[in-house]
Amino acid sequence: MYIEFVLIFLLSLVLIRVVRHYAPKVGLIDVPNGRSSHVSHTPCGAGIGFYLAVAVVLPLFHFESLAAHTWSLLAVFLVFLIGILDDHRDASPRTKFIVLIVSTLFLSFDGLVIDDIGTFFGQPVAFGWFSLSFTLFAVAGFTNALNLIDGLDGLAATVSIVILGTFFIVGYQHDDTFMMILSMAFIAALLAFLVFNWHPASIFMGDSGSLTLGFVISLLAIRSLEYLPTVSVLFIAALPILDTLIVMIRRKLSGRPVFSADRCHMHHILRHFFAEDTRRTVLFLGILQAIYSITGLQLDKEMDEGYLLILFILNLVLLYLSLGAMIRRQKRKC
Template sequence: MYSLTEYIIAFLISIAVAIIATPIVKRLSLKFKIADNANQRKVHKGVMPSAGGLAIFAGTAAGFLYLMPYSPYMTEVVIAGTLIIFLGVFDDKFVISPKVKLIGQIIAAVIVATSGLQVEFVSLPFVGRIEFGFMSFIITVLWIVGVTNSINLIDGLDGLAAGVSTIAIGSILTMAVLDQQLVVIALAVILIGSTLGFLIFNFHPASIFMGDTGALFLGFSISVISMLGLFKSVTVFSLIIPVIILAVPIFDTFFAIIRRIMKKQKISTPDKFHIHHCLLAIGFSHQSTVIIIYLLSFFFGVSAILFSASTLWGSLFLLVLLLVVIQFTAELIGAMGNQRKPLINTLKKILIFTSTMKR
């Protein structure tokens, strides 16, 4: 069992190493031409170093070596996480095909699943505990690959993926503390420290991107610690809680898949209709868009914590409320995206009229 002092030291080590490593990674990225070039779909301009995820990995590794959290699954998790880092670096450098990237993610997920760390059951109201049996392996692989890609897909603005990931991990940390899950606490603390250390350089205007190296690593890490903690819960809605925590990236990914299927496009086809693109299109600034999504992520994180601590009927009420919020937000963004400038002009006219009436 770790003391509070040890957790604080691990956090400080992780954030310090990430802060020190980021400028070094930036120089190495430019030297070895691991950079993100601007194009029609990208928001940034010019050439941006894009291997910042290595700094997050360095901070995480330093904190991990200090705490050395033990779990019977840890060897396989570390191997799979290292594979994800190599996959991300290769993609940032050479831009590998989506198919190759997906195969690499599946291999990493299979390594974790073969360790025995699997989503073995869910608990649902009025039904109770449902065992997945032989399907546990497949569901585990799908969960890891799905969450990994959801963080990767939302990585479209300065500081967005890092901030959303930090909020999600912070929510998991809070629940792990309440449930005294020491391994999850340790991993969450060092991940938050390393991500915040990198975020100093990545928040708008960013001087470096995390790239697929960072986005894939954070997504993979979140999927694993959620399985170590949230899916091992025997409380009602053990499946719903991690989904609520990751609601913003998961639903953004879900809508992206539906959108591309309806357009008869490949699922991997990039577009500019993710939630951050829509907010930018209706007139919000880069920084405002990121903060809005932070607030949405924070709202869902707090909701998940309240959800886990509520009674059955209280949880059902919160679930209905969350579904309404999700639906309302999706429709509002869609409507505003269709109106764009006319809507902004209408709002301006209302404000002008209101100010005139006050006079």
């Protein structure tokens, strides 16, 4: 896999540079607003470059493995397309949700659907006819959660690399070629992207990147349920999930709409804590995600999911209280 890793990395470097050059001419520009961490107009759409690098190189080396998962790859492609549309002219939430419905349906054609989530306190939890609906809920939830943490230079890419690296290990441990090659390919592409996106960023991945990444990680997470406890997967992809849950809980408790926008995400609070040092904030969150991912790898599939879920909820409560203390100290309105 070394040759394709290097080729994807190099091709991503070239294509992202091309996208950066032409983005302003075709309207792929991120204009800063009150919630932005940047102050100048910045090209976006780097996801176009790193997705195309993966799509071009990977079939040259692993055509048979990819051909066995045609529906899944088509699903990723659809999400990528709606991401481009959103970068260019802001696709409506309804349009994006319809695409996620169709894409999740395509995943089910490849057998990637969440039928059950294990045994909780001795009681098996299966979804039966609602399996596809729950899968859509999980996929849409995580895809948007990853999109929400794309708020600092290098953050979404760094967290995604850690998560993808963990899924690569899972694939390696269980001889799952598809998991390994897909994880490896996007890690290579994201490392190239970080050359341009590390603070101060000269281009953003845009929704063409964040939505695609969120969907790919969701795909890998569902596949990994064959080998891991459900809560283990929650830990492996913990940071986007915990951040989204915490901001939604805080908004609900303060009487605001749970989907309203603000500057109360984990990365906003920690960046202020680190004296507005973006790089230190991203490195800290990357290390925190790595700790969660390593924890997820240690959990045994034979363990009762109920006790594991308590462990995850305790992490949620601890993080909620810690961030709450920082918010009060910063006199931040959240």
